[in-house]
Amino acid sequence: MSYRLYAAKQCGSAVVEALLAIADAEWELEELDFDSGELLGEDYRQVNPLAQVPALVLPDGRIITESAAIILTLVERFPEAGLAPPAGTDARAEFYRWLTFLAVNVYGEMIHGDHPERYVDGEDASAAFTKRSDTRARGHLATMEAALEPAPFLLGERMTALDPYLAMMRHWRPGPGWFAEACPKLEAAAQAAEAHPQVAAAWRRQGWT
Numbered sequence: 001m002s003y004r005l006y007a008a009k010q011c012g013s014a015v016v017e018a019l020l021a022i023a024d025a026e027w028e029l030e031e032l033d034f035d036s037g038e039l040l041g042e043d044y045r046q047v048n049p050l051a052q053v054p055a056l057v058l059p060d061g062r063i064i065t066e067s068a069a070i071i072l073t074l075v076e077r078f079p080e081a082g083l084a085p086p087a088g089t090d091a092r093a094e095f096y097r098w099l100t101f102l103a104v105n106v107y108g109e110m111i112h113g114d115h116p117e118r119y120v121d122g123e124d125a126s127a128a129f130t131k132r133s134d135t136r137a138r139g140h141l142a143t144m145e146a147a148l149e150p151a152p153f154l155l156g157e158r159m160t161a162l163d164p165y166l167a168m169m170r171h172w173r174p175g176p177g178w179f180a181e182a183c184p185k186l187e188a189a190a191q192a193a194e195a196h197p198q199v200a201a202a203w204r205r206q207g208w209t
């Protein structure tokens with residue numbers, strides 16, 4: 001009765017690895033090689049037709065894709081892990097807000113920038129597209145920086161799933177240097193999350209520390 005996580009190093013599966021460990025869930029890792037194009041193969045498309053990671057197979061065999069859906073599933077199934085503020089509270093509503101914000105606006109924009117060929121033709125147009133989507137992702141992070149007062153975590157004294165979710169994105173474009181300079185409050189919250197032993201272990205596996 002184990003969870004199975006389809007993952008690739010330095011991808012969106014990193015946060016799920018950390019959360020499964022924090023929740024002390026029984027799980028196994030199905031690691032795919034992103035660079036060899038393994039995600040694009042027919043076998044993995046049976047798991048996720050979008051050929052993206054993460055994907056989490058539940059103990060009953062059901063497949064859950066989309067990082068936010070996976071995080072919410074773990075929040076609900078492992079309440080003792082405290083991955084979110086208590087259900088029904090205002091803080092929980094705020095958790096939903098920023099989880100969705102990160103998934104849709106920040107992560108979404110970064111993935112658009114990774115794959116300009118899906119939207120425009122030609123090298124110049126692709127470079128311009130990636131530049132524009134990176135600018136939008138930075139703008140979204142700046143919005144978050146202005147809205148939150150981490151203490152020391154994004155929503156207060158307790159780490160929630162939001163913190164490692166953001167901390168993971170800090171390792172993507174534009175990278176930790178930009179974060180520290182442009183979003184010092186988010187940087188501090190990400191660093192606090194990375195000090196958590198299970199987050200630190202998951203990050204070491206990605207080669208981020």
Ligand SMILES: N[C@@H](CCC(=O)N[C@@H](CS)C(=O)NCC(=O)O)C(=O)O
Binds near residue numbers: 052
């Ligand atoms: N909306 C998805 C995005 C997942 C995603 O784009 N993952 C990247 C790795 S970080 C990926 O698999 N990219 C391959 C592709 O889009 O072809 C989620 O939140 O899980």
